[in-house]
Amino acid sequence: MSDARVSATPVSDAPAPPPAPPAGVLESCLYADDLAAAERFYADVLGLEPFARVAGRHVFFRCGAGVFLVFDPAVTAVAPGSVGGVAVPPHGARGPGHVAFAIDDAALDGWRTRLGMHGIPIEAEIAWPRGGRSLYVRDPAGNSVELASPRIWGLPER
């Protein structure tokens, strides 16, 4: 009986279940006027893999399960381009943004050495109350870049 009652209700009248929450961040972005300097920093110092660049517009890096994108805001804020005839929504922030990259806590000393070899001053080193540590530096555009163990957020190292 209950089966008949259920099947008498058209499926299309039932509210659609909400979609699952996003599985993670796919694209993280920062902005820089000097993209060549940004690429040297993120590729040569941090070791990220650049995989796409358009001179004067952007340089993109692979990073774990997502991508890290650096845009020149002077371009993407006004002329973001189009794909298949659809305008890509513009964006472009000014002033120092922030990103943190996941490293193992055990690699922190190695990172301090590597940053020093590249002449990158360490602006701060923080030991967080719940465990894990962070190193903070600036990219050439002045963005605050953190190298941190996921433990600072109670997350497992990757």
Next chain:
Amino acid sequence: MSDARVSATPVSDAPAPPPAPPAGVLESCLYADDLAAAERFYADVLGLEPFARVAGRHVFFRCGAGVFLVFDPAVTAVAPGSVGGVAVPPHGARGPGHVAFAIDDAALDGWRTRLGMHGIPIEAEIAWPRGGRSLYVRDPAGNSVELASPRIWGLPER
């Protein structure tokens, strides 16, 4: 002989191997003057889990293997606080930033419905040449927020 020569070289003189590249992005950030409106959008519409907030300063969300952070730049650009006596480096950008959250391509229709139910206009929908689609909306602060399949970057869905 070669063994003796190698062992005669103190290990500490050998250059340290470079640390492994970052395993991924741990913290992705955007900025908003109205943090309550930002929380309603990211929690109630997008379904992210808020786990920390300081009124007038920030609201933080868990998102997959990392965290997504929204700051009021008027505060974090000038008075970022300190941890264990160490000043947290300031940051705070102005103007529209960008983030993309990972969804399954199969969930895109459900997201279009959900955004409509919340009265959020879809600014663009793009089908990318390599596969996968994106929906673009604006958060209350005007940041460009994308919901996209990782396939747009040749990455597996999560």
